[in-house]
Amino acid sequence: MGLLHILQHSLGVDQYGQGEQYRNYFVTGEGSIDHPICMEAVERGLMIRRAGNALTGEMDLFHVTDAGRAYVAENSPAAPRLTASQRRYRAFLDHDCDLSFGEWLRTYGREVA
Known part of the structure; x- marks a missing residue:
């Protein structure tokens, strides 16, 4: 270390x-x-x-x-750039809801890019 x-x-x-x-x-x-x-x-x-x-x-x-x-x-080194899909998935994780990822995508996913 x-x-x-x-x-x-x-x-x-x-x-x-x-x-x-x-x-x-x-x-x-x-x-x-x-x-x-x-x-x-x-x-x-x-x-x-x-x-x-x-x-x-x-x-x-x-x-x-x-x-x-x-x-x-x-x-600290710069973090790698995230793809749109990675940003969407992280937004889903941060949303903390009862929806599946697919349900969340249909409901909120368009707002995140």
Whole structure:
């Protein structure tokens, strides 16, 4: 895992930096391959470190800073362009209804392109 991936994972976003940032933590301990990367992030001001405790299994707890959020936004690759069909299907998933996809297409699908 690289620095960008750890920051993205900590925030709960995808590899393009997209999605709701629904969390802000990463737990790892000394001896892990991720710990030195997190310590580098702390040195660069991208994360802060809290010492481990019983809740974290004595491993360190890291949080992404505002600078880390900016790093994710600036360094995440652009998401691939979606086709019209892919946009329609995502709109169906976001609609959260009792309709099948076919029924939804007949009712709402023309509005999405």
